[in-house]
Amino acid sequence: MAFGLSWPYLIIGCIFASLARASDIADVYPPLWKESPGQFSDYKIENGKYIINFWHYPERLGTYKILLNKTAKYFAKFSPENEQNILWGLPVHHGWQYQTGRLADPTESTDCGHKSGDHLCISVDSWWANLNYYLSAMPFLAAVDSGIMGIPSDKVIFLPLPKDQMNFCYNVSSCHSSFPEAMKKWNEFYQHVKSHSSSFDDLLEYLWAAHVSSLEIARKNFHNRLKYYSKQEADFERSWALFVDYLAPPLFPTTLIRTYEFQKELPKRMLMNEDRAPFIHDFSGFQNTVLFALSVLHKVHKYTGKRHRDLFICKFYTLC
Numbered sequence: 001m002a003f004g005l006s007w008p009y010l011i012i013g014c015i016f017a018s019l020a021r022a023s024d025i026a027d028v029y030p031p032l033w034k035e036s037p038g039q040f041s042d043y044k045i046e047n048g049k050y051i052i053n054f055w056h057y058p059e060r061l062g063t064y065k066i067l068l069n070k071t072a073k074y075f076a077k078f079s080p081e082n083e084q085n086i087l088w089g090l091p092v093h094h095g096w097q098y099q100t101g102r103l104a105d106p107t108e109s110t111d112c113g114h115k116s117g118d119h120l121c122i123s124v125d126s127w128w129a130n131l132n133y134y135l136s137a138m139p140f141l142a143a144v145d146s147g148i149m150g151i152p153s154d155k156v157i158f159l160p161l162p163k164d165q166m167n168f169c170y171n172v173s174s175c176h177s178s179f180p181e182a183m184k185k186w187n188e189f190y191q192h193v194k195s196h197s198s199s200f201d202d203l204l205e206y207l208w209a210a211h212v213s214s215l216e217i218a219r220k221n222f223h224n225r226l227k228y229y230s231k232q233e234a235d236f237e238r239s240w241a242l243f244v245d246y247l248a249p250p251l252f253p254t255t256l257i258r259t260y261e262f263q264k265e266l267p268k269r270m271l272m273n274e275d276r277a278p279f280i281h282d283f284s285g286f287q288n289t290v291l292f293a294l295s296v297l298h299k300v301h302k303y304t305g306k307r308h309r310d311l312f313i314c315k316f317y318t319l320c
């Protein structure tokens with residue numbers, strides 16, 4: 001009977017079935033959530049514009065915090081306390097990237113993002129940080145552009161980096177001209193957020209469409225960063241990106257608690273060459289299972305070039 005389901009439901013189902021509800025709501029928030037900027041006036045102002053440094057973890061996280069705050073009223077109809085705001089998926093996942101060392105400089109030529117060095121720094125060489133740029137800068141600026149943030153479109157700019165400027169955009173107009181399709185999708189999402197008649201499932205569908213659109217460009221533009229990582233971590237990155245492609249169509253609800261519970265099962269540190277899922281001794285059984293499942297997905301995709309749902313379904317039955 002389960003053969004009619006797509007397999008990502010099964011992994012997710014397996015995980016949820018065996019997890020207790022998060023008992024302490026305080027630790028579901030990303031690291032440094034409380035300390036990060038929560039309003040525009042917490043950022044630097046120059047010539048009447050807010051200047052945001054997206055390569056500093058609290059400042060990037062703060063943009064999510066403002067976004068969650070400004071969209072809260074539209075999600076109030078789904079639950080109290082903003083818990084069902086589906087934008088939670090973005091900062092919660094970013095918090096995992098920070099916590100697990102994935103925003104640090106993978107080349108180790110600088111101390112950016114490393115615990116012993118400038119630990120709040122986000123490295124422009126980090127594959128994770130670059131993908132996340134498209135999933136933070138774009139949703140944030142599109143929200144400004146669609147009027148949700150309550151400031152004019154030209155009031156906010158991001159600090160440019162000395163390196164690789166072409167791959168990023170720094171304000172509403174330059175993001176529109178560099179990445180028109182993704183910005184259009186994010187704008188569409190916010191138009192539906194603002195509409196009273198949108199259902200939860202409608203919003204999820206528009207969110208995922210925008211997410212996939214950002215990710216598609218990001219994957220192409222930052223493929224060259226994979227070489228900085230151990231083979232295991234680079235494989236995980238490829239399979240994660242593929243997985244998010246699969247995850248989107250079933251419309252995984254990226255609310256606060258659901259995302260938090262799901263990503264507890266993701267690798268809790270960077271992977272090293274000698275790590276072999278499902279036998280990584282400092283990972284839990286589920287963390288091993290998820291990593292192994294992701295690598296199977298990636299291998300099958302690589303060798304056949306297509307999606308073998310039935311095979312996965314059989315595998316997951318034996319795993320969980």
Ligand SMILES: *[C@@H]1O[C@H](CO)[C@@H](O)[C@H](O)[C@H]1NC(C)=O
Pocket residue numbers: 038039069070072073
């Ligand atoms: C949004 O932020 C403002 C200012 O920090 C705060 O007063 C307000 O309660 C927040 N709203 C929500 C829904 O979190």
Ligand SMILES: *[C@@H]1O[C@H](CO)[C@@H](O)[C@H](O)[C@H]1NC(C)=O
Pocket residue numbers: 154157170171172173174
């Ligand atoms: C936006 O960024 C572009 C390119 O970086 C720049 O040319 C333009 O002046 C900026 N616009 C505003 C309003 O800051």
